Amino acid sequence: MSEKNNTTHSSENQNTSNWFESWFDTKYYHILYKERNDEEAQLLMDNLTHYLNLPEDARILDLACGKGRHAIYLNSLGFDVTGIDLSENSIKEASKFTNEKLHFKVHDMREMCNEKYDAIFNLFTSFGYFEDDADNYKTIKAIHNSLTETGFAVIDFMNVDYVIENLVADEVKSVDGIDFHIKRYYKDGHIFKEISFEDQGQQYHFTERVQALRLEDFEKMMEEAGIYLLDIFGDYKLRKFYKNQSERLIMIFK
Structure with a gap:
């Protein structure tokens, strides 16, 4: 393109x-957002991997990974990480960092993955782009179906209110x-x-x-998909979620 x-x-x-x-496939998207706070993002991943008590050899999927900043960091912690994104340009850039435990591929998050993962992370409000609610449901269902039996999924979304x-x-x-x-x-x-x-x-x-998806919207989707919502947090330090005060809506489910 x-x-x-x-x-x-x-x-x-x-x-x-x-x-x-x-938009995501242009160079301008990455120019505008190049100064995103990596320290903050890494704090979230440190806290999530600790909270989930993931084994050292855990296989993690970074869903809608962009140029791979989250996937690259998770791999640096020792995990086997796959990053997927719809943007061919982003995956091309991310693939420069490929190693035996870090892989990237173009994939639509509405579709189930061929492999199963111990954890699936959908970070930085990389959800809710679709116009059709059915596509949101398909994405949630695809995440659920791509988990191992003991796996966990995380959606880090904005707190709309x-x-x-x-x-x-x-x-x-x-x-x-x-x-x-x-x-x-x-x-x-x-x-x-x-x-x-x-x-x-x-x-x-x-x-x-x-x-503008709120907690109750996600709860409804998850209930319909037979998904169990385990925990909800309101920021990257994994503190309690408050509807009118929290900056983030972080949901952990399986």
Whole structure:
């Protein structure tokens, strides 16, 4: 997919059901988010692997792994890790770090994996992109079916009520000489982030859209899928979840 094909994506002309396929596959997505807090992410993974008491040789699946920052760190802890993502460009980048216990492949998270894992991590709000609720259910079911009998799954999602209450409506973020103009708003059960910028004389516009899924929405899906929700946390230190105060909604299930 060439960058040129992505230059005029807007909320009007974008294919509403798969906006993430075009945006996540551009270099600009990775430029905008390159300063994400690795220390915070590593804290979560340290705490999760400790809490789950995973064996040293545990097989972990990093679902929607992007360029593999979580998978690479988990592998550095000694685990056998596979990272999957829909973005071919991201997997191409991540694959540079492949070793005998770290693998990456292009895969749609709505589809069950061929292998079983001791733990499946879906981190950093990498859920709720789909327009059809049936796709969310398919994803939850695919996660459940890709676990070993003793395996655990983790979804780290935003806490919608906290996010809506604290939305920064307008922001300009300058990264690598590009000024990203960002607008955020809540509408029709989704949280939107519109991103506009110019690079090398071309105008770009992308719209991120994530379903505003709350704990009760996940509980309903899990109940329908025959999934047991074990625990809920509200931040990366795995402290208690509070509906109006917690920044994250971290769910552990099997």
